[in-house]
Amino acid sequence: MPADPLASDTQARQQERVLHGHDQPPLLPTVYCVAIMSRSKSTENLIAFGPLPAHVNELLQQGVACHRSDPPRARALFRHAIEISPKSLPAYRCLFKLQNQQREFDDALATALDGLAEAAHQARVDQDWRKWTLADVGSATQRTIPQRFLLSFLKATAFIELRRDNTEVSRNIVTHLQRLDPEDGVGHSVIAALLDDDAETETD
Template identity: 40%
Template sequence: MNLFTGESSDAFFGGEVPPLVRRLLDQARTAAPHEMESLLWTAQVSAPECLPIYYLLYKFHARLRQYEQAERAALKGVSVAARQAALRDDWRAVAAGDADFAAPGPARFWLFSLKALAFIYLRSHRADASRELVEKLRELDPDQGLGGEVIAALLQGSDNAR
């Protein structure tokens, strides 16, 4: 599924995937959840530099409310994307001029994965960690092209509910 158009697509968010990984991911599409998890992590081990796998992993685990595993996958994706985009290891030290975060590629995937982490932290009741990431999203994505304001609104709502 294309994230931006909602249309059915054969493309994977984050870039291309090697043929072996594509076969595993195609199998995962129709597998039961426990089989899907095994196939996705097998794909990750088979191609640890392949960014789309991390997206699929953290979405899979977050959907099942397995936030610890979702965090693990997102952090791995952030690390791999940072290396590929020549960004600093510590996301707090990354500045707006370090990469073109609006262009498709590892830097944009890195930023999108930070947004995913903010959501995972919010859902796992770590509002302060989520808030810190939302602030970094505001800094690096001032036009809010990735939708970080949605998480900011959720955080505001949870603050108001107290």
């Protein structure tokens, strides 16, 4: 079945005109063409958050769309998504990324830790990341969604702590990430490089 019923109806009318010897098939109305183009463009701009309740996905999409032009509105949308669906892990990431961009580092850390706790709960691992093992986070090719968020949120925590000038805490997190994710699938090497740069600056 065609994805767009309106397009199907239009094609049928065009074919009927040709079969009956009428003029060439009419062009689609301009308004309809614009609607198709707008729909395609808006779909291209959507973020793939993975499996989420439709209403939560809509809140996150709206927040992403306005996070630069209207940060307070985006913040409210992300917070609401967490409130109504605390199990939706992407909502935490959206919020702490915005808070980090706005230099709200204490709030960003709190959000990242909340997300980390929820991911640990879903992955059925200890709430203390220092006790996580390779078995807890799974192999690089077979991680569950919660396990992927464990590493992603832990990396975010390391970065936020670095921005809060807690370099020693950040370094401890990165060191443990290197044990949990030796392939660097989560990208902890980026933060390690920042920590090295910071250390070199202090010694200059």
